Amino acid sequence: MAVRHETELYAPVKAFFENLGYEVKGEVRNCDLVGIKPGQQTPLIVEIKKTFNLALVLQGMQRLKLSSNVYVAVERNRAKKGAVNQRWNELVGLCRQLGLGLLTVTHFKTKPPLVEVLCKPAAPSDNVHNAAKVRPGSRKEKLLREFHARSGDHNIGGSTRRKLVTAYREKALRVAVALQSLGEAAPAQLARIAAVSTAAAVLQHNYYGWFERVSRGRYRLTPFGEAALNEYAAVLQEHGIKTATGMDAELDEDSGQLQIAEAPITYSTVAAEAEDD
Structure with missing residues (x-):
């Protein structure tokens, strides 16, 4: 066949x-x-x-x-x-x-x-x-x-003309979920809650247009960011995360971190990780 x-x-x-x-x-x-x-x-x-x-x-x-x-x-x-x-x-x-x-x-x-x-x-x-x-x-x-x-296998090998879920995109999704739940936040706060140590770089580079600066040191989610959370809802749900379109993201009371993966993921520099996209 x-x-x-x-x-x-x-x-x-x-x-x-x-x-x-x-x-x-x-x-x-x-x-x-x-x-x-x-x-x-x-x-x-x-x-x-x-x-x-x-x-x-x-x-x-x-x-x-x-x-x-x-x-x-x-x-x-x-x-x-x-x-x-x-x-x-x-x-x-x-x-x-x-x-x-x-x-x-x-x-x-x-x-x-x-x-x-x-x-x-x-x-x-x-x-x-x-x-x-x-x-x-x-x-x-x-x-x-x-x-x-990468936290898991979210792509199908042999795919063409499809947006890939890379390690960098996972990191940006973590920040987006945290920002959606907070409304507005500073990079340091997002780094702690989303367990992304380079959250400031993700926000400043803003490769996908998901974030916007509202004042010095304060960011919020753009409509593109909201749409991305819907687009990648299956990836987030795979790790037990529900966004504001369903329920609020769950916070671990002890660590204050979003429970997006089984353990916080360590990432390297933005430039290196963004090469796959």
């Missing part, structure tokens, strides 16, 4: 690697799928396409600069046996020469999708020596930082 969109391949591939012990998140710094096993530094990266093509190969080669554990994943459609992108023996040989792993996803009308590993990456490794090569500010370090800073 042919798929219409790349996103239809994401859920089966995600479930496959979760069963192998990976924590998986989609659309992390332009990678369709990123997975990390507890205690490991080498990320799993999967690039997803409906069909095997040159663009997929080039993406895979680029990802090998970030990790040795890179797969490309495509649909396997039994109705396309003669198609160029279904000549699996030749494609497996190509992937092995390049050091890429190759996955296929077969969809059925009445059965769950089947994920098959046709070949594994050439030399995935995660020894201590290799982990030490993660340099601060490198693309790999930014990938790992973004992965760990």
